[in-house]
Amino acid sequence: MIIDSHAHVVIPAYSHKFLSELVGSRGNPVRPPAHTEEGVRKAGQSIIDIMDSVGTDIQFLSPRPYQQMHSIKPARVTAMWTKHMNDLIFETVKMFPTRFRAVAGLPQYRDESPENCLAELEFRVKEQGFLGCLLNPDPTEGDGAPPPGLGDPFWYPLYEKMCELDIPALVHSAGSCSPRESYTLKFINEESIAIISLLDSKVFEKFPNLKIIIPHGGGAIPYQMGRFRSWSVRKPGMEFFDDRLKRLHFDTCNYDKLALELLFKTVGVDRVLFATEKPGTGSGRDPKTGLDYDDLKPVIESIDFLSEEDKRNVFECNCTRLYTRFRKD
Numbered sequence: 001m002i003i004d005s006h007a008h009v010v011i012p013a014y015s016h017k018f019l020s021e022l023v024g025s026r027g028n029p030v031r032p033p034a035h036t037e038e039g040v041r042k043a044g045q046s047i048i049d050i051m052d053s054v055g056t057d058i059q060f061l062s063p064r065p066y067q068q069m070h071s072i073k074p075a076r077v078t079a080m081w082t083k084h085m086n087d088l089i090f091e092t093v094k095m096f097p098t099r100f101r102a103v104a105g106l107p108q109y110r111d112e113s114p115e116n117c118l119a120e121l122e123f124r125v126k127e128q129g130f131l132g133c134l135l136n137p138d139p140t141e142g143d144g145a146p147p148p149g150l151g152d153p154f155w156y157p158l159y160e161k162m163c164e165l166d167i168p169a170l171v172h173s174a175g176s177c178s179p180r181e182s183y184t185l186k187f188i189n190e191e192s193i194a195i196i197s198l199l200d201s202k203v204f205e206k207f208p209n210l211k212i213i214i215p216h217g218g219g220a221i222p223y224q225m226g227r228f229r230s231w232s233v234r235k236p237g238m239e240f241f242d243d244r245l246k247r248l249h250f251d252t253c254n255y256d257k258l259a260l261e262l263l264f265k266t267v268g269v270d271r272v273l274f275a276t277e278k279p280g281t282g283s284g285r286d287p288k289t290g291l292d293y294d295d296l297k298p299v300i301e302s303i304d305f306l307s308e309e310d311k312r313n314v315f316e317c318n319c320t321r322l323y324t325r326f327r328k329d
Contacts, residue, residue, distance in 0.1 A: 001057050001058065001315070001316045001328075002055055002056050002057045002058075002274065002297060002315050002316065003056075003057065003058045003059075003060070003273075003274060003315065003316050003319045003320070004051070004056045004058070004059045004060065004274060004275055004276050004278070005060050005213075005251060005273040005274060005275045005319045005323075006060065006062075006170060006215055006251050006253055006273070006275030006276070006277050007047070007059040007060060007061055007062070007275075007276065007277055007278065007280075008061065008062055008063065008064040008065065008277065008280060009043070009047075009061045009062070009063060009064065009085065009088055009089050009092060010043040010044070010046050010047055010279075011043065011064065011067075011085075011088070012035070012036075012039035012040065012042065012043050012088070013039070014033045014036070014039055015033070015039075015084065015085075015088065017033075018030070018032060018033050018084065019067065019081065022069075022077055022080060022081055023069065023072060023077065026072075026073065026074060026076075026077060027074065027076040027077045027080055028076070030080070032080060032083070032084050033084075035087060035088055035091045037095075040088065040091045040092055040095055041095060043088075043092070044092045044095055044096050044099075044100070047059065047061075047100075047279070048096065048099055050278060050279055051099065054276075054278070054295050054297060055297055056276075056278075056297070057099070058098075058099060058100065058101060059099065059100055059101075060100075060101045060102075060103050060131065060132075060323075061089050061092060061093070061100050061101070061102060061103060062089070062102075062103035062104070062105060062133075062134050062170070062172075063082070063085040063086070063089070063105035063134065064085075065134065065136070065172050065173065065174045065175075065183075065187075066174055066175045066176075066183045067081075067174075067175075068081070068082070068085075068105060068108075068134075068136065068174040068175070069081050069174075069175075070108045070109060070110065070136055070139035070140075070141060070174050070175075071110055071139060071140050071141040071142075071143045071144075071174075071175070071177060073110075075107075075109040075110075075112065075116070078107050078108065078109050079107040079109075082105045082106065082107040082120065083107070083120070085105050086102075086104055086105055086120070086124055086130075089102045089103075089104075089130075090102060090124070090128050090130075093129075101131050101323075101326065102124070102128065102129065102130040102131060103130060103131060103132045103133060103134065103170065104120070104121055104124040104125070104130045104132070104133045104134070105133070105134055106120065106121060106133055106134060106135065106136070106158075107120055108136050108139040109139060110139050110140050110144065111139070111140060111144070111145070111146070111147045112139075113154065113157065114154075114155060114157055114158040115157045115158075117158060118157065118158070118161050121133055121158075121161060121165070122161065122165065125165045125167060125325070126165070129325070130167075131167060131168075131323045131325045131326055132167045132168045132169060132170065132211075132323060132325075133162070133167060133168075133169050133170070134169070134170050134172045135150075135158070135169040135170065135171050135172065135212075136172060136173050136174050136190075137149070137150055137171060137173060137190045137193065137194050138173055138186075138190055139174070140177075141173075141174055141175045141176055141177050141186075142176050142177040142178035142181060142186065143177035149193060149194070149196075149197030149198075149201075150171070150194045150197045150198050150201075150203070150212075151197040151198050151199075151200055151201025151202075151203050152197070152201070155203075156206070156207075159203065159206075159207045159210050160207070162210060162211070163207055163209050163210055166209075166324050166325065167211070167323075167325065168211035168212065168213055168249070168322055168323060169211070169212055169213065170213045170215055170251075171190070171191060171194050171212060171213065171214050171215065172187065172215060173186050173187050173190040173191075184281060187215075187216055187219075188216060188219045188220060189219070189220075190219075191214050191215065191216060191218065191219030191220075191221075192218075192219035192220045192221050193219075194214065194219075195214055195218065195219060195221045195245070195248065196221070196228075198212065198247075198248070199241075199244045199245065199247070199248075204247045211249070211322055212247075212248050212249065213248070213249045213250065213251060213273065213322070214248055214249070214250050214251075215250070215251045215253050215275065215277075216251070216253045216254060217250065217251075217252070217253065217254035217259055217260070217263050218248075218250045218263065218267065221245075222250075222262060222263050222266040222267060223259070223262065225241070225242070225266055228241040229241045229242065232244070242266075245266075245267055246267070246268065246271060248267075248271070249271050249272070249273060249318075249322060250263060250267055250271055250272050250273070251272065251273045251274070251275035252272060252273070252274055252275050252276070252296055252300065252314070253275045253276060253277045253282065253294075255282040255293040255294060255296070256293075257299050257302070257303070260296075260299065260300065260303065261303055261305075264303070264305075264306065264310075265305075269306065269310045269313060269314060270313060270318060271318070272314055272318065273314070273318050273319045273322065274296070274297075274300070274314050274315045274316075274318075274319065276294045276295075276296050277294060278292070278294040278295070279294075280294065281294075282294030297315075300314060300315075
């Protein structure tokens, strides 16, 4: 089985209209549209057609990150939009139960405590069968001072709820308000900061069962290991950096064979989940191979040091072990 653990929902036309009205009115007055069978089916089928073309059996769907609007004032904007997107994901999974699984967006808002996300998360997991959530380290989206790093007690209420529900979080920033950072660069920077903040903290001592996934190949960290190894051995009593890194999980949304080889060798095959984010940023065509950059199944299959068991773990088993709420049918 090929499980793409990191993908984002395609949005029907009426949701785009709602998005523009919601931002324009700042949530007052706006009535969210009901999801229609035609709209959900058309959007979901467009993803399935792509999945079939590249051999993906199941995708985990979450909201499209750069449209989460975590920084838009007031807080009711992101609250209303998050509910609408989670409803869309739920309806898509219900319509295509053998092809999709649901990962929840959180109604994060600027520097407010993540406590405001707990009710939505619990409802989606307990009542609707969602498997995990997205976690944005900087809901200000660069428009102001961000909340403390993910190693700070600020995030403990969310971690406690995640452990209670036994679900992972995929660390994924949203948009970027900074002229110096595209949203793609924002992803990489926030992932890198998140890793160091978590590993320099007591989070995993306090929450030993916490499940955190760093996407896009782990930001910049796996490719700067020498600096962090050197730093760790110079501090008496500090655990070696490579060993601390094994508290985290990673995914393959990197789109480069050499980088993926380095990722597997650096963090270990057992810590990496297959993921493509397709369709998305990586859907451009590689002029050398004629394949889309995010058509990663043949890329991983071509890595000669991966055994057949390694490949099965990457494509399926690492994901199903981590997402304990996953069921095949």
